[in-house]
Amino acid sequence: MCRRFNALVLLHTTIRILAVEDDPVQALSVGILLRALGYELVGVAPTAEEALVRFEEEQPDLVLLDINLAGDRDGVELAHALVQRRPVPLIFVTAYPDQDTFARARQVGPFAFLGKPYNGPLLGHSIELALQHFATALGLPPDPGAQLPDGAVLLGGV
Numbered sequence: 001m002c003r004r005f006n007a008l009v010l011l012h013t014t015i016r017i018l019a020v021e022d023d024p025v026q027a028l029s030v031g032i033l034l035r036a037l038g039y040e041l042v043g044v045a046p047t048a049e050e051a052l053v054r055f056e057e058e059q060p061d062l063v064l065l066d067i068n069l070a071g072d073r074d075g076v077e078l079a080h081a082l083v084q085r086r087p088v089p090l091i092f093v094t095a096y097p098d099q100d101t102f103a104r105a106r107q108v109g110p111f112a113f114l115g116k117p118y119n120g121p122l123l124g125h126s127i128e129l130a131l132q133h134f135a136t137a138l139g140l141p142p143d144p145g146a147q148l149p150d151g152a153v154l155l156g157g158v
Contacts, residue, residue: 018060022046048073089134
């Protein structure tokens with residue numbers, strides 16, 4: 001289980017990711033890519049409502065969000081709700097990377113915006129940068145060898 005130390009440090013070494021994706025094929029694909037990259041997929045939620053429940057239950061370290069979701073709320077609306085609950089790095093993914101969609105998503109302050117389809121290296125780089133920028137935004141030291149409790153790693157120390 002993910003535990004926080006001064007809300008800045010993770011007491012586990014595997015980054016836990018929640019994916020919000022309503023397309024079953026895309027959900028399967030992202031799960032395969034995340035596991036191949038060494039991340040833990042804590043769940044896939046097809047709707048904003050289910051994502052909110054999973055977010056509270058699983059306490060993921062990062063959320064990968066599709067913008068167009070089944071249900072009443074889209075990924076941008078969901079992102080607003082998530083960051084109101086607690087700070088978390090967000091990565092938006094969309095098959096429709098038009099300027100209007102990007103402008104809406106940008107207002108939430110995501111750490112990346114990926115067009116579909118994407119590949120493993122692109123996803124991995126986006127996750128690493130998102131975690132690094134999130135750690136910097138929290139004021140964490142940039143040195144991964146900084147003094148930390150035993151068994152702890154920095155969010156940005158992927």
